[in-house]
Amino acid sequence: MADVAIERGGGHGAEHPETTTGLSHTKLAMWIFLASECMLFGALITTYVLYRGRSIEPPYPADIFDIPYTSVSSFVLLASSLTMVLALSAAQQRDEGRMRLWLLTTALLGMTFVGGQVYEFTAFYHEGLKLSTNLFGTTFYVLTGFHGVHVTVGVLMLLSLVGMSSARRLPDDPSFPIEMVGLYWHFVDIVWIVIFTVVYLIPTPSPGGPGGP
Amino acid sequence: MATVTTARREGILRRPTATTGFWSWFTTIDHKKIGILYGATALVFFIVGGLEALLIRSQLAQPNGTLLNADQYNQIFTMHGVTMVFLFVMPMSAAFFNYFIPLMIGARDVAFPRLNAYSYWVFLLGGMFIYTSFFLGGAPNCGWFCYAPNSIFDPTVGPTFYALGLIITGIASTAGAINLAVTVINMRAPGMSLFRVPVFVWMGLVVQLLLAFSLPIITVALFELLFDREFGTHFFDPTAGGDPVLWQHLFWLFGHPEVYILILPAFGIITEILPVFSRKPLFGYQFVVFSGIAIGFIGFGVWAHHMFAVGLGPIANTAFGISTAIIAIPTGVKIFNWMATLYGGDLRFTSAMLFAIGTVTMFVIGGLSGVTHAIVPSDYQQTDTYYIVAHFHYVIFGGAVFGLFGGMYYWWPKVFGRLLSELLGKLHFWLMLIGFNLTFGPMHILGLQGMIRRTYTYPESLGLTFWNEVSTVGAFLIALSILVFLVNVVVTHAKGRPKAIDVADPWDARTLEWMTTSPPPIHNFDEIPTVHALDEFWHRKYVEDERTGRLVPAQAGAANGHEEDAHGGGHGIHLPSPSYWPLVASLGMPLLAYGVLYSWWLVGLGFVVALVGFYGWALEPSVAPEDG
Numbered sequence: 001m002a003d004v005a006i007e008r009g010g011g012h013g014a015e016h017p018e019t020t021t022g023l024s025h026t027k028l029a030m031w032i033f034l035a036s037e038c039m040l041f042g043a044l045i046t047t048y049v050l051y052r053g054r055s056i057e058p059p060y061p062a063d064i065f066d067i068p069y070t071s072v073s074s075f076v077l078l079a080s081s082l083t084m085v086l087a088l089s090a091a092q093q094r095d096e097g098r099m100r101l102w103l104l105t106t107a108l109l110g111m112t113f114v115g116g117q118v119y120e121f122t123a124f125y126h127e128g129l130k131l132s133t134n135l136f137g138t139t140f141y142v143l144t145g146f147h148g149v150h151v152t153v154g155v156l157m158l159l160s161l162v163g164m165s166s167a168r169r170l171p172d173d174p175s176f177p178i179e180m181v182g183l184y185w186h187f188v189d190i191v192w193i194v195i196f197t198v199v200y201l202i203p204t205p206s207p208g209g210p211g212g213p
Numbered sequence: 214m215a216t217v218t219t220a221r222r223e224g225i226l227r228r229p230t231a232t233t234g235f236w237s238w239f240t241t242i243d244h245k246k247i248g249i250l251y252g253a254t255a256l257v258f259f260i261v262g263g264l265e266a267l268l269i270r271s272q273l274a275q276p277n278g279t280l281l282n283a284d285q286y287n288q289i290f291t292m293h294g295v296t297m298v299f300l301f302v303m304p305m306s307a308a309f310f311n312y313f314i315p316l317m318i319g320a321r322d323v324a325f326p327r328l329n330a331y332s333y334w335v336f337l338l339g340g341m342f343i344y345t346s347f348f349l350g351g352a353p354n355c356g357w358f359c360y361a362p363n364s365i366f367d368p369t370v371g372p373t374f375y376a377l378g379l380i381i382t383g384i385a386s387t388a389g390a391i392n393l394a395v396t397v398i399n400m401r402a403p404g405m406s407l408f409r410v411p412v413f414v415w416m417g418l419v420v421q422l423l424l425a426f427s428l429p430i431i432t433v434a435l436f437e438l439l440f441d442r443e444f445g446t447h448f449f450d451p452t453a454g455g456d457p458v459l460w461q462h463l464f465w466l467f468g469h470p471e472v473y474i475l476i477l478p479a480f481g482i483i484t485e486i487l488p489v490f491s492r493k494p495l496f497g498y499q500f501v502v503f504s505g506i507a508i509g510f511i512g513f514g515v516w517a518h519h520m521f522a523v524g525l526g527p528i529a530n531t532a533f534g535i536s537t538a539i540i541a542i543p544t545g546v547k548i549f550n551w552m553a554t555l556y557g558g559d560l561r562f563t564s565a566m567l568f569a570i571g572t573v574t575m576f577v578i579g580g581l582s583g584v585t586h587a588i589v590p591s592d593y594q595q596t597d598t599y600y601i602v603a604h605f606h607y608v609i610f611g612g613a614v615f616g617l618f619g620g621m622y623y624w625w626p627k628v629f630g631r632l633l634s635e636l637l638g639k640l641h642f643w644l645m646l647i648g649f650n651l652t653f654g655p656m657h658i659l660g661l662q663g664m665i666r667r668t669y670t671y672p673e674s675l676g677l678t679f680w681n682e683v684s685t686v687g688a689f690l691i692a693l694s695i696l697v698f699l700v701n702v703v704v705t706h707a708k709g710r711p712k713a714i715d716v717a718d719p720w721d722a723r724t725l726e727w728m729t730t731s732p733p734p735i736h737n738f739d740e741i742p743t744v745h746a747l748d749e750f751w752h753r754k755y756v757e758d759e760r761t762g763r764l765v766p767a768q769a770g771a772a773n774g775h776e777e778d779a780h781g782g783g784h785g786i787h788l789p790s791p792s793y794w795p796l797v798a799s800l801g802m803p804l805l806a807y808g809v810l811y812s813w814w815l816v817g818l819g820f821v822v823a824l825v826g827f828y829g830w831a832l833e834p835s836v837a838p839e840d841g
Contacts, residue, residue, distance in 0.1 A: 017406035020399045025324040029395045032425055036387060040429035043463060047437065047448065056454045132445030135454050142440060142448075160831070169832065 034187045041191050048139040053205040055134035061204040064127050073116035074196050080109035081189045084182045091175040100162050107158040117148045150188045157181045228790040240791035242326035247333050248312030255305035262296035265289050274685035276673035286669035287354035294357030300340045302613050306478035310417045316726035317411050319402025319741050324395040327795050332389035334799035339381030342803045346374035361449030361460035365441040376439040377806040383428045390424035404744035411724045415502045416481030419509040427470035434463035465516035473512040479616025483569035486623050489722050490566040491558025497550045504543035511540045521589050522596045530589045537587035564638030568619030575611025600660025606653040626716040630731045637701035644694035651687025655680035723751040736786045798826025
């Protein structure tokens, strides 16, 4: 993101109206990107909600969800938002050692979450829920899979930051790139709160079962 | 060309330095060169899409046509639509935005020059990827909307190419949209408040935000389509409880904002052209701007008018009928503002002006037939007939394409330092106007007579022959007009380069891009101008005589932007060096896409290439030390 600092031409005197937001280009771009991502997950979640309880073949969500297990992995992911903030705080104090430690912790928590998701997918698969089994399998795997890919990309960025910091490739004040990756990371966490609520916590009526049509 | 300091830090990954020559086009991150690349590529796709249109019209010229069989016809009309929408009008608009947004707001480049190059290369490779389907088992054959469930059960590879190709071009457009939106919001010259930017830039901002918020929706839809076809999911599969109408909702939730993504750039262009050739300021600047914003907003709330005949029920149909009628209001406001701009003006009918007036008039015809679709019972009669084909060609061709050609005539001297021939330009305009109306005017009649869309032939007994013949003649007239345009380009560039002063401000224009040389130096402006008013350049050239109230030229030299070149500025301006990493990173994209079709090894390779590209990008030495 080194292309930011193109000369902006002239100082901004007080007599002129504001011609910039004062945000750096990268941060503004990140916010627009995250808004765009909201539409992406919005469309995916809408698809899931539309097809809730419309599978015509088992297994249904109530048959296979292990809510305590997923609650724990959700907690792990949410905890990673805290360690991300701690990493940013360390970066702002220019304490790169502590920053790397918290970044690594965040990445590990993220990897734990993704690992938990892989385990969960495997378990569901063995219980008979494939991508092609029914609408539940279709929508569940694609929605949570998209989220998992996002977490994985975030983990890659966190590890890259750790690597760049070790190789002294970050700017003297490393807080800016940390903050940008942090914005993305918190976004992915927040999306998971919505997905976890919609997919796991709100009971889905299954045909024949209680609350079914 | 002024020399530009290119201070580089030494590193393992050296940045290329050449800014001229053949190879520099592959590494350029200059918004002007990328704009030219976008424009040239879009023009090539326009010609390909136009040849497909000629095939369509030749097939339909007579009853029981035998030039194409049904399968070939499906591929050709689908690729015609996909090409014109995604590979011509969108990138051609991107070309104008790329080239002129930084110039019109007094910036040296876009916010993220390398991301800009990445957008272009991804778009190019995405377009080429879709076209390779012709050699790899058949092009998409499902219409540009690729309706499910037909598209998920289709046994050919066409719809898979469609889904992957549009995901790729969508990524390009999203990256470009974020880039340009940040540029407009954050990089305006001193004094240029948001209500001093030209309307073209405003429309650019609205379009970029429409892209950023509508493309993710179709991306999801395309992924779902792809998964249904390749991985056995059931998103749109009715046999497993899936709902094909979901595809239509997701598609049109993108597809209607897309209509404004196609037309608003042209609206912006003609809003620059009309005041210049009327020698009057734009009538009701704020109204035109707010109407553009309103069109963008309401554009997200009208999508189901594409689906009236699906059976959503009377309440949904009524609501969307009303919202559709409402969107005609801001559009009408704009049209009246353009007319009021012309009224009492000192009109000069140059080629650019003719195309701008053509845009307004043809768009009004298309807009009025659009209002007839907003009335639901009327739409039941028109839907899926040639009446619809007539309507959207009047708005997209009559509106967007005329406007884009107007922009080419208007800005050609700015970009290339040469004026296109006015004589050939006017010939181009009149041939295109007549050809266009001959082609698409009769389609209204054909549609109301019951000729259905997408039919590859029709029997003689239907009595459709005459108007189809007329339409085909018109299509070849349009082709002739494009030929005139190409001849114009060749002739213009074969002649010697005119003196710089002749192309510096040939139209007596009003906006910042004309305050620098034509073509502009790599750093755009030797000194970034400070803006005091809307139409800044105009106010620097003319002042109002206090006694008579008439416009008189300002004191010579008081505000002339060109004099700055005399003392050869540009020293000490740091611009980022070219880079080949955007191209490398973009190469991963088609590899991933072919991998989904053919081999997981290719997917892996695509990931590796993209990752290498992005890491090289992130780690390459920056230009100026302060870049970090």
